[in-house]
Amino acid sequence: MSNQKHDAKKRKLLKLIGGIVIVGGALATWLGLERLQSNRTSSITRNGATPSEKGIFLPLPRFASGVMLEEAIAWRRSIREYKDEPITIENLSMLLWAAQGLTEFKYGFRSAPSAGGTYPLEVYVSISGKGVLVNGAEYLPSGSYKYYGFDHSIKLIKSGDVREDLAKASLNQEWVRKAPVSLVVFAVYERTMKVYGQRGEKYVHMEDGHVGQNIYLMATALNLGAVVIGAFHDEQVKDTMGVEENEQPLYVIPVGVSKEPYRITEEDLAEHFKKVRSLE
Structure with missing residues (x-):
């Protein structure tokens, strides 16, 4: 009987610890996201802009x-x-x-x-x-x-x-x-x-x-x-x-x-690649 009580207490303790870990992880994630947003937002001003x-x-x-x-x-x-x-x-x-x-x-x-x-x-x-x-x-x-x-x-x-x-x-x-x-x-x-x-x-x-x-x-x-x-x-x-x-x-x-802007057309590209492929 004492072993059963001990096991029950142990399970409760593990659940409690698990809950703390989950909550702690969620809190850490939330703080991380907040810090990321804060860093990126402040970078607008801190980084010269x-x-x-x-x-x-x-x-x-x-x-x-x-x-x-x-x-x-x-x-x-x-x-x-x-x-x-x-x-x-x-x-x-x-x-x-x-x-x-x-x-x-x-x-x-x-x-x-x-x-x-x-x-x-x-x-x-x-x-x-x-x-x-x-x-x-x-x-x-x-x-x-x-x-x-x-x-x-x-x-x-x-x-x-x-x-x-x-x-x-x-x-x-x-x-x-x-x-x-x-x-x-x-x-x-x-x-x-x-x-x-x-x-x-x-x-x-x-x-x-x-x-x-x-x-x-x-x-x-x-x-x-x-x-x-x-x-x-x-x-x-x-x-x-x-x-x-x-x-x-x-x-x-x-x-x-520009004195002489460079220009090429879609047709120019097509003509070039057709010519190159015909040589293969």
Whole structure:
């Protein structure tokens, strides 16, 4: 009889412990989700994308290029020759939105995927004196600007045309000197590496590639030309753009109105593949 009572007490105790474990696990899961949402939401502000003080609100993003994704992929090329004319502020708005613009509003997800939603990248833009047309007669002041995805704005960091210094920092690549604007992508590695350790460095570089392709495709859709550049002196680029000490340059991307846009049709592709297959 005593053994039966002992077994009954033991079963009750195990049930109690099991219940505590279940409740504890559920609580831990809930707290984890809350922490994830908090981290992602705070990353909108903590990771540099805060509403800018005395900034310039860009025109709102519009889905109006009229170019299909398939066409943008087919027409994408590294373009280094540009017409001597500005891009529009609407163009600039779409390029920056494609690079790091907000596309989801609960967690602050952006246009390019990021490992763990850590968002290590910051985007700056060099604008020449008559590089960005605001209306028929006005231009954005020349200088180095920082993009803020939270409210889709840019803030002036350094006044004056920095193209010459940026070109020198980029080993005197002439397209940097000639382009009306250059987007410059920087990384704050610790945002990702504090979560993923040394592996996080690879994730940052993957994300940089995503952003570069987004800019390429948006430029193509807007009938602009762009080329990604990785050959430059890091410290000179940082000094030229006036960035934070922990922001490291990864891309310089000149953008302008293309002199000779590349075009290919669905029929061109079909003709090529039919010809190649006939030789097999």
